[in-house]
Amino acid sequence: MSAQKILQSAVEAALSDFDVSNVAPETLQVVAASNPQFGDYQWNGALPLAKALKQKPRDIATRVLERLDVSAISESPEIAGPGFLNFRLKTSWLESALDHARLDDRLGVEKAEHPERFVVDFSSPNVAKPMHVGHIRSTIIGAAIVRMLRFQGHEVVSDNHIGDWGTAFGKIIVGWKSELDEANLAADPIGEMERLYQLINERGKADSSVEDAARLETAKLQAGDEENLAIWRQVRDLSQQQFDQIYARLDVSFDETLGESFYNPRLPGLVDELIERGLARESDGAIAVFSDGQGDPKDDxxxxxxxxxxxxxxxxxxxxxxxxxxxxxxLATLEHRIQTWHPDxxxxxxxxxxxxxxxxVFAAFRRWMPEEKVRLSHVAFGTILGEDKTPLKTREGGTVKLVALLDEAQERALAVVREKSPDLNEEAAQNIARVVGVSAVKYADLxxxxxxxxxxxxxxxxxxSGNSAVYLLYAFARVQSIFRRGRERGVDVSVDAPRLVEPAEIELGKCLLRFNEALTASLRDYRLNTMTDYVYELAGAFSAFFRxxxxxxAPDEVRASRLALCDLTARTLQQALLLLGIHTLDQM
RNA sequence: GCGUUUGUAGCUCAGUGGAUAGAGCGUCUGCCUCCGGAGCAGAAGGUCGCAAGUUCGAUCCUUGCCAAGCGCACCA
Incomplete structure (x- = not known):
């Protein structure tokens, strides 16, 4: 059990004699100390409790302390300032917790007490178009959320809601039928499909008959015209091949790829149902969902x-x-996901x-299916800007293609690898550059x-230098090199229970035990930078230890203990980075 | 105009209803007889946009203002 949980339950037991009914429970939590000089954890609950009970905070703290038994885990707690209770973890407890973690495949991280089912919708590229920089955050953040939830023991369905339907297809079909360049399609399918769309789009602006033709092809497609459907399928398959190549490079995968087309048959009935239910009505020839007049207009x-x-x-x-x-x-997608997976x-x-x-959409859904308890979360993210603070574009002003971005990351990483490790052979350098390049892109985002x-x-x-993927990968490689060097020199590199003596050992040990908290904190509100901060801290704690x-x-016994810390550090770094979608390298 | 997000060190950004607000870059100063210096240690650098309010306590919550980004029905 984590230190926070142990301390928390001890405090709760000590509070059993107090009337806490008028105090917000979250203010009675044991939290990480705001400053290391105060120890490792602190409890600030005496202050709100004093307020509710009209007593002095230090008196409350004293009485709680009298009833508190944390001797197994903490040095004697101290009352400080207006009534803070400070805890300093015992080295003996840290040692046994670390020993438990290193013998555990899950590094001491407990699974969720109540596993739930999640559907995570991310990436969502459009067919017939190259994936571009606008897809990268969704893809990277979404994939990391999926991995982290799964590691916590939840059941996750990842679903790529691709844009594979819509009016753009009319234009592509018009182009496909009249202007298709087979050779170019074979060489660069996405480029050719994009060219066709842009060509017809341009013509349509000048010539309304082209627009009409596109609308007609869209209507035929939707009506099930075999020829148009065949073109559509081919466009979709060619696009999926492109997606798969990029996902392979990013090491991202999906359980489902249910695009917009999948829901198309359901849409007319859904609209009719909303009309019948009185949730939607006609407006200027269109059908729309209006306010139900409930609640504050500002929140409507x-x-x-x-x-x-x-x-x-x-x-x-x-x-x-x-x-x-x-x-x-x-709305149709929501309905399908609920009926199919019954997610929490x-x-x-x-x-x-x-x-x-x-x-x-969420508000309309609540009115449509008021009995549904599913939580709906929009994990929103900001725009990627260029150095000029406007949305990132190529020098020519076009969208930055994901393939080009990953290629450049890899090329730049290769230049760095060649500079820093000129002895590596070509294959090794390429491999390292590939991992470093993709990791750098992911880490910068996360x-x-x-x-x-x-x-x-x-x-x-x-x-x-500094807080980058390179620094973390380097830290991992340095840990690994200790074991490698030891074996080369014929040193016994077997590990034993860790003992914490030096300040750097104690700091590293404490940091290793915070992995669980970092994961929990990171998933609360899906703020993944909490996890990157943790990994950076851990790498820093290791660097100080390494020095x-x-x-x-070291003598045999000290060496075995320190090797245990190295081993746990390596595995924790590796696991934490893997949750973020970043693969480690033994050498770089 | 309304909504929404953002405003923290020279720059890029973290962060929290609690005690002295942090990191990277940049600047300055140290550390290689030592397991990877792609490293480590230290210094300088802040009216946490402005102003009220709530609170024992506000950078964090509320309100107003200032500034910026984004959105605002027949695209997704």
């Missing part, structure tokens, strides 16, 4: 203030031409600009608070 996603008046801001679910919209598809929570990893859309926009910087991403505590030259 179907109202907007115009010229000082609250006016309707409905969610459209059917256009005046009869076609469905993405709110419609999202559905997580949408999309950019922050869609927040308004999801507010409407280490940022997802809510904020961030400025994309190659220099920062592949920085040789202060020689391993291979």
């Amino acid at each position: 996603p179907f109202l907007i203030s115009r010229d000082g008046e609250w006016t309707d801001f409905p969610a459209l679910i059917r256009k005046s031409d009869g076609a469905a919209l993405y709110a419609t598809t999202d 929570e559905i997580v949408y990893v999309t950019d922050a600009r869609q927040a308004g859309h999801f507010r409407q 280490s940022q608070n997802r809510a904020s926009d961030y400025v994309f910087s190659w220099d920062k991403m592949l920085a040789l 202060d505590c020689p391993v291979l030259t």
